[in-house]
Amino acid sequence: NLSLGSNELSSVIPSTFWNLNSILSFDFSSNSLNGSLPLDIENMKVVVEINLSRNYLTGDIPPTIGGLTNLQLLSLENNRLQGPIPESFGELTSLESLDLSVNNLSGVIPISLEKLVYLKDLNLSFNRLKGDIPTRSPHLQVPLCKSSSHRKSSKNVILLGVVLPLSVFIIAVLLALGIGLITRYRKGNTELSNIEVNMSPQAMWRRFSYQELLLATDHFSEKSLIGIGSFGTVYKGRFLDGMEVAIKVFHLQFDGALKSFDAECEVLKSVRHRNLVKIISSCSNGNFEALVLEYMANGSLEKCLYSSNGILDIFQRLSIMIDVALALEYLHFGYSNPVVHCDIKPSNVLLDDDMVAHLSDFGIAKLLNGKESMRTQTLATIEYGREGQVSPKSDVYGYGITLIETFTKKKPTCEIFCEEMNLKNWVNDFLPISVMNVVDTSLLRREDKYFAAKKQCVSSALSLAMN
Structure with a gap:
């Protein structure tokens, strides 16, 4: 059993780790691990519990995970996984708890999940999945919604x-x-690191220049203005590719504005939750500080x-x-x-x-x-x-x-x-x-x-x- 949860581990999980074919359980939750899950995960034949929640894992869930027939708990929630849920999940015959929530999974929920006769806990929320929720598992039996003329x-x-x-x-x-x-x-007594914005998936391949922000906001025109706060002004921006954002420009002439910018960066660079505004990128050159944020239409x-x-x-x-x-x-x-x-x-x-x-x-x-x-x-x-x-x-x-x-x-x-x-x-x-x-x-x-x-x-x- 290996438990390294709630630390500050980063980088990719070493490829050699997946060859530990005698490990029974491992918990790497609440770290900063990135990279993807490899096909070699099938080598962990006797593993019973896997907890990789609250990290930065990306890519698809490998179909070979279906070979872990002894697996009882699988938690991959709060990552950046994408693609479909593999049909091979139906082969996880010992699975009791499955949490894939808060990712970017898409496609149809596999009907094969109904084969999991021991499955008691299933969380697929906050994804882009569609289709029917499996209801035939003995522990997940709930009636389907009835349709009638009195539906409303x-x-x-x-x-x-x-x-x-x-x-x-x-x-x-x-x-x-x-x-x-x-x-x-x-427990977490680590000193705060220097400000370094953690980009969201939309902007991992992109940085924004001051000129791009000027164009996106029509030179920070009044018609682009969304709101004015104590330390900054917020504009609606639209980039050439059609991407709409909110651009918060900080008033550096006011005392506290720079510290406010640093505070937002320090907090938003790490936290990730469906109900928090996400930071997409930033623009900083000493005389100009701005955050590029999700645009909220309402x-x-x-x-x-x-x-x-x-x-x-x-x-x-x-x-x-x-x-x-x-x-x-x-x-x-x-x-x-x-x-x-x-x-x-x-x-x-x-x-x-x-x-x-x-x-x-x-x-x-x-x-x-x-x-x-x-x-x-x-x-x-x-x-x-x-x-x-x-x-x-x-x-x-x-x-x-x-x-x-x-x-x-x-x-x-x-x-x-x-x-x-x-x-x-x-x-x-x-x-x-x-x-x-x-x-x-x-x-x-x-x-x-x-x-x-x-x-x-x-x-x-x-x-x-x-x-």
Whole structure:
């Protein structure tokens, strides 16, 4: 058995490693390993457990992996694997747990997975797969969705009766993690390295010059402007090949702008999660600093909440807040050095084409060193907390306020609030009896057939935010 998880191992796994035909299990998870899985993996005939999750593995999954008939656990989640799931997976007759989530796998889910009679745990989420989920395995038997003329009505009943309570429960669990498990971090005391941006797959073969950014933004014209922040201006850019991006140009004449640039690079170069905005590349020449980021077509949660034509229904708001909770759970617990965002608010929650939320703006983020003291290395000039102390509880509190704002459509800075009355106290005074006095009026209408269920959902979400 070989366990080297949660370290800083990098480079390709040596080819000779795959010839260890007597190894029973190996765990290389949460490192920085790259390269692809070789055909020689079939040599590990007696291996029972393989965990290569949270690395940078690329390429296809080799079909020869089907020869590992003793394999019981295979975890390849959170890599950059692509291509189809091999049909040979159906030959892994001892397999009990399979996790291929958060990759770039595509094609049809192989029907051969139904042959895996011992398979209990299957996670294929966050890929580009299609087809039917295997349901004939003894441990994965679930009924197929019924189709009827009342499909829409049935969907609403399922959403209100199952998804809403379950979603609120998920948020509760994630918040509980943020509050109750704060000291349970993975050990990681390595000093921060010099800033070096880790490019995303789209830009591994490409670097952007200042001239390219000029052309992409029409010379940083006003019509390309997306938003203005404390340390930078964000433009929409379109390169000659049609690729659309967001370009964040830092105002170097302002104190703290360069440190904000360094902070975003330091955090975004390593973290990878579906609900975090990805860095594509950067442009830096001493007098000009810019980040090239994913473009989010639907703007920010703030824009969708307050614009005249931006109407979010109850399901969208709930889904967005679950996405934000998942991003925070990853930052606090899923990375070797926990990250505290320090600025959770609707304007920093961006929405893509599918209304999936992505947490953005890490300009004042803090990296914890993994020790219980929670003393942080400040990466920007703005202080968050007292005497350099900061905790994930800061993000949990910010999340709670954002959750309230999302369902009440009231900003903490609203003119109705004063020193004696803030947003949280205002909501707390009306819960749980008079939720209608605080909820966004567009969400709940008494004539709605599902008014009672929706009201209970909003009440549960707001009550959760109070905690």
